[in-house]
Amino acid sequence: MLRSVVICPDEDLGAALEQALAESRSVSVVRTRSYPSAPDLELLLRAHDPQVVFLSLESTSESLRVASNLEHRGPGVAVVAVNRTSDPSSLVAIMRAGVREFLSPPFEQKSLREALGRMESLLGRKSVEGLNTGWLYTFLPSKAGVGTSTVALNTCLALSRRPESSVLLADFDLNCGMIAFLLRLNSLYSVVDAVERADELDEDLWNKLISCVGRLDVLSAGRLNPGTRIDPSQLHPLLDFARDYYKVICVDLSGMMEKYSIGLMDESARIFLVCTPEVPSLHLASEKLKFLRSLNLGERVQILLNRTQKQSAISGQEMERILGAPVHMTFPNDYGKVHQALMSGQAVDPSSKLGKRFEELAQTLLEAPSAPLSKKRRFLEYFSLSPEGGTVGVEK
Numbered sequence: 001m002l003r004s005v006v007i008c009p010d011e012d013l014g015a016a017l018e019q020a021l022a023e024s025r026s027v028s029v030v031r032t033r034s035y036p037s038a039p040d041l042e043l044l045l046r047a048h049d050p051q052v053v054f055l056s057l058e059s060t061s062e063s064l065r066v067a068s069n070l071e072h073r074g075p076g077v078a079v080v081a082v083n084r085t086s087d088p089s090s091l092v093a094i095m096r097a098g099v100r101e102f103l104s105p106p107f108e109q110k111s112l113r114e115a116l117g118r119m120e121s122l123l124g125r126k127s128v129e130g131l132n133t134g135w136l137y138t139f140l141p142s143k144a145g146v147g148t149s150t151v152a153l154n155t156c157l158a159l160s161r162r163p164e165s166s167v168l169l170a171d172f173d174l175n176c177g178m179i180a181f182l183l184r185l186n187s188l189y190s191v192v193d194a195v196e197r198a199d200e201l202d203e204d205l206w207n208k209l210i211s212c213v214g215r216l217d218v219l220s221a222g223r224l225n226p227g228t229r230i231d232p233s234q235l236h237p238l239l240d241f242a243r244d245y246y247k248v249i250c251v252d253l254s255g256m257m258e259k260y261s262i263g264l265m266d267e268s269a270r271i272f273l274v275c276t277p278e279v280p281s282l283h284l285a286s287e288k289l290k291f292l293r294s295l296n297l298g299e300r301v302q303i304l305l306n307r308t309q310k311q312s313a314i315s316g317q318e319m320e321r322i323l324g325a326p327v328h329m330t331f332p333n334d335y336g337k338v339h340q341a342l343m344s345g346q347a348v349d350p351s352s353k354l355g356k357r358f359e360e361l362a363q364t365l366l367e368a369p370s371a372p373l374s375k376k377r378r379f380l381e382y383f384s385l386s387p388e389g390g391t392v393g394v395e396k
Contacts, residue, residue: 008056020107057083134243142275142285157361160216172252177221184345190222197236232263302328
């Protein structure tokens, strides 16, 4: 029996659909009489775990909003549009939002069974494809030493303090990974072990590979081994597993633009490019942004300006001119608070100005990603971007 939710403010239409579904004896129904907000929709999905959502088109704008939220928060859920009339403009709009089934009264059992059959077929295909829900975010430095690991770590620690989140921080900087050092971890395993054993991952093995810092799970980079490289094609099983366990996955990258780093950014909902307000850092951030745009990843990039000061030799307008893009968020320079956190192996004081900025960035990671994802390419397609070797086009 399919689990379903009916979202329909129209009382009579909702009652008629609910009765027809009950008569089909193949669908269990939970009904809500209003269009839910994004947080309420997430609670609804968690509470009832529906396979199908019947969505009323009574309000085109509201139904489109809910359909968009369903795409991000319930990507494994099939959506059926419902309306009293087949208004062409509403149907075109909802089809553009990815909805392919439409029902209108009277809800005859024959047409209802046919629609439900198509839904079951679609759900079966989605199950085989292994749909995941975890959002992946990557943190990319413009150059070494701009504080990317500090930003990524403290953002994840801020996320982990929220009861509704489950967070993984993976350190893929195999050249100079700092996360374990910042947290005073001494793990026997690393991201390389997780990648190499991705095909055999289960809960028991995973718990051995990760380190736990409060409610934050960490995959460290392991010991320094400059010759280590990861085959990008090995990342899929690891990401699939992690997305089933975590709502948010954050990855700290080296900035060397290795092939596996390109693969991880291609899977990301957002790419946070971290730089500082100095010309060399801004220039290299601009070069990396140009390169990512050449891969059709530019729309996902958001620039984080770290270690800002009240008095700067370069104006904000000049910085954005050098970058060729607006700055998404700034973080004040607070050496004292960062040093204190480093010495204690803990987060930057959440009540400080810097700590509050990490909290603000963390909040955005819990919201549905707004940047459109470019057409996916297989990891192997990136292999032609550079000669044989570990980096692609941009120097450290």
